[in-house]
Amino acid sequence: MPETGPHTPATARRRADFSVQKMPGFAAIAIACFVILYAPIITLVIYSFNAGQSVALWQGFSVKWYYIALENRAVQEAALRSLIIAASASAISSVVATMAAIGTTRTGAFKGRTAIYLLINQPLMVPEIVTAVALLIFFASIKVATGYGGLGYLIVAHAAFCVPFAYLPIRARLEGMDATLELAAADLYATPWLAFRRITLPLLAPGIAAGAMLAFVISLDDVIITEFVKSAGQDTLPTYMLGQLRRAITPEVNAISTALLALTLVLLSVFFVLTRARESRSD
């Protein structure tokens, strides 16, 4: 704020460095907040490289816990299962969400649209433990009736709660798209399918990729629904880690966490690059 503004009489009693926006103590609390948010995570990452058994005393640098985790059969299987479920759930939910986004965006209001919105966003509103219990009951009876006990249940459950996370970025992308391009295609005698494949889909692709990425991260992180829906021997990485809690904690858990953390970070960075590209183009 320049001191020689039209408000000089009022500002005269203030210090020269007076800032209108500043609130006392806010910056200090904010910095403390960032430190508190990151300190435990960074500690967890650091001790994954500890040479000793402890997650509190530093006994030298080593990557042995990563080797131990990699050679652990249970970890290998859980990791593979996590990736299979996340990839399937992400693929299913992004296809389904893309269709729903095209059906509910840029078409004006239509009968039942609010109901569709509510249904799609339901996983964001209902406490996860309630959905988990509901799925436990539902899938248990299907298991008894059909005898099928594979990964299908987990994939369906994950795909369902991933839909809103895939839907939102796709819808945002659609809303920012120019509808006249598709009209132009129609004017040039493109069939609706051709216009979709050659015009809409390529323009929408970054949104779909971003949605698929978020869905993948959300599926990879899930604990509660997986814990309730899984059959015996169907641990994913998070439920495996939760199960390890009852035993003595070694830096092996830190190593698994760090690997999972790194994967999430990579996926998120890709997501942000995809959505940033959209913003800068629309500027």
Place this chain on the structure above:
Amino acid sequence: MAGKAQVDPPGGYEAAANAQRLHRNWLLSLPAIVLLLIGASGPLLIVLVYSFLHPGDYGGVIWKPTLDAWFKIFFSVDIFDETVHLADAHLSIFWRSVKLSLLTTLITFGFGFPTAYFIATRPKSQRAAWLFLITIPFWTNLLIRTFAIMEVIRNEGIINTWAIRLGLIDQPIQMLYTEGAVLLGMAYVYLPLMVLPLYAAIDRFDFHLLEAGYDLYASRWQVFRRIVLPLVSPGIVAGSILVFVPSLGAYVTPRVLGGGKKMMIGNFIELQFGQGQNWPLGASLSMLLLIVVAVALLVYVRTISRDRADA
């Protein structure tokens, strides 16, 4: 547009086009609807039905209708003289859940508001980076973040180990498996949920209003309380609901940091489907939780729409 209106016959085409659009939109949404009905919403109806049934001996239900499960949420019947008591054990779990969720909301607001304000008042070029620092923990696995807290506060954790080494204490302080640990963990994991909506509200705030306030000889506190707080209140409501709702239904954090002793509703529900073997009670508790959450969300929608109407 005017030319088009002349070509179109009145009524006819328009109505047909609308009907076709309705048909197309529903058809496109159908796979999502089916998936969510199977994998999320539909099974909730089963839970509702189960809450009105008798429990089976080894889990499951007996198909005879009763209000027993709903009654048992709040009351218990003495097995000897059949007198009715308030179910103290249940009530203490509810009380802990509500208390810890409210405290979590308050703590995250106390830390979250200055943080959101700080980010919103950074130069425009820096804001995205600061915001990114909040979003990383937000998307980081909740279990990993809870683990991180556990490793810090355990008896063999970093705080106790170093406090003993430095001679501050001789015995480790028991921090894990206390209510305080659950509260710390929930505040830690849900903090980003408070900061993000608060930031969105403060970011839209017109800081010239502060200048006007100071010109009229308002103090910092007056400016904050009379101008900032009222204008960003929709963000405060949004952040509070976004923190309160998942706190109330929390399961992972109380399980890991409360160690089964400091149960919250979520863990109590799980218990009914595990060792408790009382599925109807678990179902009625789930429905109760759902009702409380629905009321909170309704308050949220009301506030938001009233705010929109004002604007």
